Amino acid sequence: MVAETVIDIQQLSKSYSGHQAVDSLSLQIRRGEIFGLLGPNGAGKSTTILMLLGLTEPDSGNIDVLGMNPTREPIKVKRRVGYLPDDIGFYEDWTGLENLKLTARLNGISNKEAHERAIRLLAEVGLKDAADKKAGAYSRGMRQRLGLADVLIKQPEIIILDEPTLGIDPKGIDELLALISNLSREQGLTVLLSSHQLHQVQQICDRVGLFVSGKLLAEGNLPTLSRLLLTDTPIVITAEMDHVDDDLLNRLAGIEHVNNIQIVNGDNEAFRPSEGHILLQIGCSEDCSSAIAKTFVELGASLFSLQRKQYGLDEIYRRYFAGGDEHGSKRSKKAAK
Numbered sequence: 001m002v003a004e005t006v007i008d009i010q011q012l013s014k015s016y017s018g019h020q021a022v023d024s025l026s027l028q029i030r031r032g033e034i035f036g037l038l039g040p041n042g043a044g045k046s047t048t049i050l051m052l053l054g055l056t057e058p059d060s061g062n063i064d065v066l067g068m069n070p071t072r073e074p075i076k077v078k079r080r081v082g083y084l085p086d087d088i089g090f091y092e093d094w095t096g097l098e099n100l101k102l103t104a105r106l107n108g109i110s111n112k113e114a115h116e117r118a119i120r121l122l123a124e125v126g127l128k129d130a131a132d133k134k135a136g137a138y139s140r141g142m143r144q145r146l147g148l149a150d151v152l153i154k155q156p157e158i159i160i161l162d163e164p165t166l167g168i169d170p171k172g173i174d175e176l177l178a179l180i181s182n183l184s185r186e187q188g189l190t191v192l193l194s195s196h197q198l199h200q201v202q203q204i205c206d207r208v209g210l211f212v213s214g215k216l217l218a219e220g221n222l223p224t225l226s227r228l229l230l231t232d233t234p235i236v237i238t239a240e241m242d243h244v245d246d247d248l249l250n251r252l253a254g255i256e257h258v259n260n261i262q263i264v265n266g267d268n269e270a271f272r273p274s275e276g277h278i279l280l281q282i283g284c285s286e287d288c289s290s291a292i293a294k295t296f297v298e299l300g301a302s303l304f305s306l307q308r309k310q311y312g313l314d315e316i317y318r319r320y321f322a323g324g325d326e327h328g329s330k331r332s333k334k335a336a337k
């Protein structure tokens with residue numbers, strides 16, 4: 001069963017002094033999803049978030065958040081949607097527990113309930129032992145955990161996190177991402193995570209939207225993005241051998257779905273072959289590794305390894321935005337034929 005749509009954005013646009021910050025954005029997000037808003041600085045992610053929360057008004061288009069219009073009903077939206085900005089403010093002289101209880105009370109939660117929820121959440125985000133420590137003495141990672149607890153205390157259905165891992169060390173990042181992922185899985189929470197950290201988004205998001213210059217370039221899960229953005233070669237098969245000849249290259253190039261073949265030089269860090277070996281990088285539109293393996297066997301090629309590689313999000317992003325990752329000599333299918 002397909003989960004209900006909790007955020008529905010249609011043809012949303014917003015400009016600042018003639019500069020188009022968000023341009024005809026359409027996007028649907030389903031309940032329980034972890035959706036990544038990914039894009040470089042200035043791509044329009046924060047502006048989109050602000051419009052979702054009713055904190056800034058769109059020039060045109062429609063937004064529906066849990067059946068509400070954020071521009072007309074910002075308070076109602078705020079009640080059911082939690083927002084963690086990239087640097088949340090706390091009362092620095094107050095303890096983590098006191099800060100959480102204050103947020104709870106501001107959200108109309110009784111004292112008793114506020115205390116119980118705060119204690120439970122502090123434990124959930126791994127701050128049980130720091131509950132009575134002043135927020136001003138928390139590390140950046142601890143502040144973000146406290147921020148997460150602060151967002152969750154009103155029991156929202158959707159949480160929006162703007163660059164939640166900024167300034168946290170790698171271990172802290174992994175822990176925070178795991179926490180967000182568990183919360184979503186266990187409580188069916190919908191999570192919108194804005195980031196320009198590709199591998200982080202890749203680590204926990206079910207789907208990703210790639211933003212650039214206010215436009216949503218593509219959205220989907222990793223295989224979908226691979227198909228959309230790397231239409232010619234979303235799959236790369238690497239073969240390590242001690243020599244290649246034209247006969248082999250021609251036969252490989254003739255296989256259906258093989259779109260290009262590169263003989264990789266030793267200076268390619270990512271695919272460096274062993275000393276004395278040659279690496280072939282075979283770009284395919286669909287997985288045709290069995291036909292490739294069969295060709296090697298038929299020609300009696302001395303093969304040391306054969307690996308299938310699906311592009312990761314960072315490679316998709318790099319290849320797409322940087323305009324290619326060509327290394328070594330490239331042999332197009334046409335040329336090889």
Ligand SMILES: Nc1ncnc2c1ncn2[C@@H]1O[C@H](COP(=O)(O)OP(=O)(O)OP(=O)(O)O)[C@@H](O)[C@H]1O
Nearest residue numbers: 016019020021039040041042043044045046047048
């Ligand atoms: N209040 C504002 N006034 C004028 N221009 C703005 C304002 N807010 C954003 N912009 C511009 O709109 C564009 C989109 O900015 P936005 O902050 O939404 O991007 P972003 O993807 O969130 O980037 P970042 O990760 O750096 O926050 C940028 O060119 C930015 O300079």
